[in-house]
Amino acid sequence: MKKRLLSLSLAVVMSLGLLAGCGNSSGGGGGKSASWKVTCPWAPSGVAAMVSQKAAAKSTEYSDTITLVAEAIAGDAATVNTWVMDTEANDPELVFVGEGLLSITSIIDPSKMQFTQDDFVFVENLYSSIFVLSADKELNINNISELEAFVGQGGEISVAVNGATGSEAFLAASLFGKMGAGDQLKLVAYQSAAEAAQAVAKGETQFAVSHQSQIQETYQQDGVTIVCAFDEKPLENGPFAGVEGVGEYGYPYFRNRCFIMARAGTDEETVAQLKELYGKILADEEVVTWLQDTMLLEVDTMSQEDMDAHVENVKNIVNEYKDIVAG
């Protein structure tokens, strides 16, 4: 009995001790050299996590006082909720939020968010990604005019998207909705962006909305055609250079952006230092080339006003087309 009690006590004491230690954050802020933990609330294999790791690796080259430590904890709103609860102004912690949380979840499912935009202070935009619409090769649709002609024929339009209510779903809804084909649109949700990009090549759907990097290999293997880009102008770089932007034809669009945020109330000087550091990293020639050639992303540094405008633009699109997406 004594041994059993001893064993039980040992387990309880060790567990409590260990778990008490688990909650401590990276710390180190405020001193001469501070480590800033950068939490990416999306998949560790995703684009944002990769770019964050690259930025973290570069941070020591450009600052003696700030070292970025990248971390990815998938969970989207849940991860940001925890981050907001666990941090205070001036904590050496940064987090990513995008239009998905600030413009889509806040309208479609606000109960999932235990934070608002006021809980953050904007530091910088990490990158911009322009989504593209790919089509089943057999449809032979290569530009917006051909797409309009196809939609004009009537009939069901199926589009593969990543997640039921993600950015891709709203881009598809806005494009086809604006064409007057919202009631013909069938959004087929997949579990990942890669799966959605593949669906069109398998013939499961007629179209897919995806990041450029996710459809690149399928395109190069002649599995799909690229119809248009969700941007104002034609694409300038990469394998899809010259692909028309939907903005030229008056259709709504937005880019996918990744905003780096500090906790609201953080000193302006500290935020300015962080912005300067990210500015230097994002101007690094190696980083620019890598983003452009490998990740098919763009450096797109922004101000608070730019961010607000982006969030507002996406909110407008979500409000207008949410009935098509969420039913």
Add this chain to the structure above:
Amino acid sequence: MLQYIAPATGLLFTLENILWINIGVFVGAVFAAIPGLSVILCVILFLPVTYTMTAIPGMMFLLGIYCAGGYGGSVSAILINTPGTPHAAATMLDGHPLSQQGRTKAALKIALYASTFGGIFSALMLLFLGPQVAKVAAQLGTAEYFMVCVFGLTIIAGVSGKSIIRGLVSACLGLLISCVGTDPMTSYDRFTFGIPRLYLGLDLAVCLIGLFALVEILAKVEKKRGDLHMDTRKIKDDGKITRQEYKRMARPVLMSSIIGVLVGIIPGTGASEASWFSYNTAKNLSKHPEEFGHGSVEGIAAAESANNAVTGATLIPLLTLGIPGDGTVAIMLSALMINGLNPGLSLFTTDGDIMYAIMLGLILVNLFMFLQGKFLTSLFAKVVSIPQEILTPIIVIFCFAGAYSVNENYFDVAVALVFGVLAWVLRKLDLPPVPILLGLVLGRMTETNFRRALLISNGDPSIFVQSIYCKIFLALIIVAVAAIIRGKLKEQKAAKAAASQ
């Protein structure tokens, strides 16, 4: 291909690569042996290390973790009846009973040999048949995925113990639990009760800790002290595997390696599914199915060779089509992309030497895993001789630390505790826990693919029998169900005969 082999060999056989392979193998084996600390978590933690390396040493390090993790999960499954990783759950069914028979070293050795064979088999498949196999796998769509899941669910009968009904009740519970979280097709919440953390669903690794590890701790509390100690004096654990046992293992190892490769190349499936499929197949084809669940060498060999055969296979769609075969490989993709390599067939012409170096490296990783495993086996085997008063608190610590580390929050620790209590109640009701695990593994995938397939076909169920692949899977399901019925009839006949005697 041949023009790349020589330069690839030159790139691969450097001291730096060999060193990183060995570090990766060691880290992966130890990490995966600890319940809750999954391979994917280990890869995430160590990924930043690779960002300062070039592509080959970076990938060698991660592949070392990945492959050794496939084997490492079996260690705790065999030693303490708790799978270190979800894919080692099938190994546990026979590994721990064999260990309890005083053959811990033998069980660990079988797991190591089978893992090595499966790993090398899949590495060779990747090297010689990668692009061809990937093109076939890329044709599998939503309907085919659903049929794979249904085939997977037939395994429930094999792991239900004496009563299929009880197994089905457990499996339904698992399927129900897998519904918790955001509906994948509509984004509406299900069974979340307003708890924000439940939006994400329940993490398999966390559930596993409760279902298999914490329940054992609770069960130990009930036992008398004398029952807790294994009488090691009578046991002479020389780790010997007889020639007869080697013979018996040969067929399941080969079959399971093939199954592991086939499952691995299908993106979205993984080592857990492969090990269960193989375990079930090995049981159905075995001359001694009655030994399964009681320390069958075939059972351990089948599960372990399958989950390691997945390692090379998941790289096939990644390297040839740019589609990660599973979550861990998706993270490894970063190690390539950070070095400016965007995987796909085009990379085989632009950077063929690097691609072939990685593929050849996978064989090397498995060989080093074998060598390290040989050394570590005797070390691991000593765990069973640690007094329960010391071992049990250590297991509890690892369980809680593991549960916390999955998403770095205390909520998961609470979930693990709830599952521990749930498993204890189920044990009292004589409901088997393994079908719950199967329900959790296959539930979301089954549901999502079923609903998506019907959405694509506008509600027409004939989509499930349209393609040739669907027909093949349907035939497999029919064969599996027939085998279950035949097995049960045999059991009943044997029971009647025994009763009449």
